[in-house]
Amino acid sequence: MGKAQSQSIHQMMARICNADSLGEALFLYKANEDALRDCKFIFAAGSGPTPGFAVNKNFRGGAAVRSLFGTDRVVVLDDATVREMESGDTTFAIDYSISLDTQAFSYLTPYLAGNHARLPEDFQEVFEFIARDDVFVDPLPYLRENLGRLGEPKTLDHVFRTFRAYEVLRTIDLPWLQARGEVRSTLPDSDLDARAQRLLSRQLYDSQDEALMRELKRGYHFAYIALLKMVAIQLSSGDALTNEKMLKFSEFADQRMATMNARETALARAYFERGQKLAFFGKVQSKKQDLIEQLQNMAWDLWHVRSMEQALVLKPSAHARFFFPAFLTFDKRLIEVIDLYPLKACAFSTEEGQPMPFYDGDWFDFVATDESGKAHFKERFYSSEAIASRNARRPAASSSLLSVVTDLENDVRAAAKI
Secondary structure, eight states: OHHHHHHHHHHHHHHHTTSSSSHHHHHHHHHTGGTTEEEEEEEESSSSSSOOOSSEEEEEOEEEEEOSSSSSSSEOOOOHHHHHTSSOOOOOOEEEEEEEOOOHHHGGGGGGTTTHHHOHHHHHHHHHHHTTTOOOOHHHHHHHHTTTOOSSSHHHHHHHHHHHHHHHHBOOOOHHHHSSSSBBBSSSSHHHHHHHHHHHHHHHHHHHHHHHHHHHHHHHHHHHHHHHHHHHHHOOOOOOHHHHHHHHHHHIIIIOOOOOOOOHHHHHHHHHHHGGGGGGTTTOOOTTTHHHHHHHHHHHHHHHHEEEEEEEHHHHOOEEEEEEEEEOOOOOHHHHHHHHSOEEEEETTTTTOOEEEEEEEEEEEEEEESHHHHHHHHHHSSHHHHHHHHHHHHHHHHHHHHHHHHHHHHHHOOOOOO
């Protein structure tokens, strides 16, 4: 596909995702369907098929399942679905997976070892949800955070025990749980050990994949750099207007990172407006000696949320048509971050494999509060020349992430007086 053709298709995809109604989106899709054969669209909707039970569920104990979309239901468009809709109802399978963040896993782990006679009622609700046949639990956040830490036998033993616990979560004996309030697997210990060993072997293999490790580190560093810059701006210019802080953040993203990330921009806006009242940044303050470590941990959370967008384009199993990722967490701060930026739509080409997410609202509200400010921002950062400049500079920016991290950590230490 040529560059001009690719740009034209991307423009069509954007028009469809920004349509005023699902009816208009379908009309636009049909008008361009020959060019969109390998494109898929997902829309947040008040009605429509629900992606399993893994979307935006709240539990009594404070845990929540969150997807990227602001509604519990979605409507999808692709070649096969539209053809089926034209001939009547469409029925198709989907794949979806729930990732547990580190905090959620640490809360649930003690109950996997049989050390508690009976689960608290709030936790039983979570375990019964996990035990459903149509809920798949994956350890992706834990895998990503620990892929580079497998050099010592002590670490390997801990990772093995963690993987074994995940295998228990995947094979919970639901009747036993409901009758006795206890968690056990339907598998014997030998099978759990074998499954955990296979997962550990794959983890060790992946840790030697230089391209995979490089991409993982790049994604993490982008999230970490964004947080460092937000905090450096907030702590060094707390009395400045929010729009002034947003301009500094956007200039940095444009010049140093050659990337304008909408999700991080939304987070920056909320932080600059609310400061520590935004719970995600509640522990970020001057003279805090472990501030850098705190930000490193927060960066993993932000990277896990960002990675859900990329996961939308994963090829589902042979029987499924779409893949939906979701996140299970007890961390209200993380729930708050996810809820800051709900998507109204996402599109992608199966050929290119890159998601095109669209926020539910006017994205430029994040960067300016009046029309003249928005117009200035669009001209400065979203003119064809500005976009072309970022595209040309992006490879060089990606290759210098470590030096940017060092500079920003020093800026944060200076601003925080540590």
